[in-house]
Amino acid sequence: MKDIVSAILSGEATADDIRTLPIPESYRATVVRKDEAEIFEGMHSADKDPRKSLHLDEVPVPELGPGEALVAVMASSINYNTVWSSIFEPLPTFGFLERYGKQQPQGRRHDLPYHVLGSDLAGVVLRTGPGVNAWQPGDEVVAHCLSVELESSDGHNDTMLDPQQRIWGFETNFGGLAEIALVKSNQLMPKPRHLAWEEAASLGLVNSTAYRQLVSRNGAGMKQGDNVLIWGASGGLGSYATQLALAGGAVPVCVVSSSEKAEICRAMGAEAVIDRNVEGYRFWKDEHTQDPREWKRFGKRIRDLTGGEDVDIVFEHPGRETFGASVYVARKGGTIVTCASTSGYTHEYDNRYLWMSLKRIVGSHFANYREAWEANRLVMKGRIHPTLSRTYSLEETGQAAYDVHGNLHQGKVGVLCLAPREGLGVRDEELRTQHLDAINRFRKPAERLSLSEGPAAQPRTVCAGA
Incomplete structure (x- = not known):
């Protein structure tokens, strides 16, 4: 994992460099555990504490299948579906994983005694499976959270209507609050070049959801x-x-x-x-x-x-x-x-x-690939800006979810996964400078970022033993 992080942070690694890096056998991930699904039984929702149910565990890297990609996750963010998963409301998510496992062979990988959560990421493609042509190792990407199979005709006019539509990291396993994530290749979109990793990771779910709900003809x-x-x-x-x-x-x-x-x-x-x-x-x-x-x-x-x-x-x-x-x-x-x-x-x-x-x-639920792509395109053009107010380390994911659960936050709350500190990953500083005030709008003055140098802070640990 250290070699992967070093290659990404160098900013000079080629596709071949990333492709030849070995993939570790395991990685750190934020999980809920199946044997703890009843720990909040009988408690009022407001009293349930995500800090007690979210764990940072070492888990095996999942097998890569056709049409999929493994992504090194530089940053992710907290969404309400992560909060719901962490307090097992309205029901434990393991039922989703069990059904997925029964419905198709590829789904069996997801039915595990732990659930890696997270429905946002910004990171770098490490590997692609058979049939993936649009993306290659080394591509800097963000991911939206729509997972579809598209074997039914119902989903071909609007993929949100696919009977096998699922929300990645909520109704599937191997989500983004981790060092590595497994996604379908048609979840991937280009990372906005003027944003830091944590800023880019904060947009996917909420921006796409708002776009479909408000702008799209489907909303x-x-x-x-x-x-x-x-x-x-x-x-x-x-x-x-x-x-x-x-x-x-x-x-x-x-x-x-x-x-x-x-x-x-x-x-x-x-x-x-x-x-x-x-x-x-x-x-x-x-x-x-x-x-x-x-x-x-x-x-x-x-x-x-x-x-x-x-x-x-x-x-x-x-x-x-x-x-x-x-x-x-x-x-x-x-x-x-x-x-x-x-x-x-x-x-x-x-x-x-x-x-x-x-x-x-x-009724409106997340967004299809085209809607998510258009929402991301507005970000890339500097028309829509991140609303990130604070970031936490991967070790602090429980506290981050607790803050969102208690409405103690504003805008979006981010999580640094492999990124050692905030402010990294900016590739277009000229565009960033034009929109810096808007990018920092939700941050407190003392926490605002300038360019890619980031705040004067000690790097956080990026992987076990680092």
């Missing part, structure tokens, strides 16, 4: 001039929705929960910002009853900010807590597009405001 199909209500607009998902709205000529109406988060939205260029704590909205009277008067008060506030207009699109992901209000405030003929339910899966709303006003509810 809301946003157009210029649309008013877009964005819940959690400074968070890992909402911050990309805010940027996409601004880049596409729409008007984001950003909902946040603190003055600090409101300032981040304004720094991104949003002018219409609602601080829920200041406004004091309480959409539920109690656990079972919503308050339509609060919906109306919320709708009036939106119109005050938009010159009297309702929102064309609601970018939904909180779920139960906000869904009734979301349906109410959308304009006649408007769209509520949802990709998650972080506050609860059982949604309640007054259907009269849906059917009588011809509104639509659209």
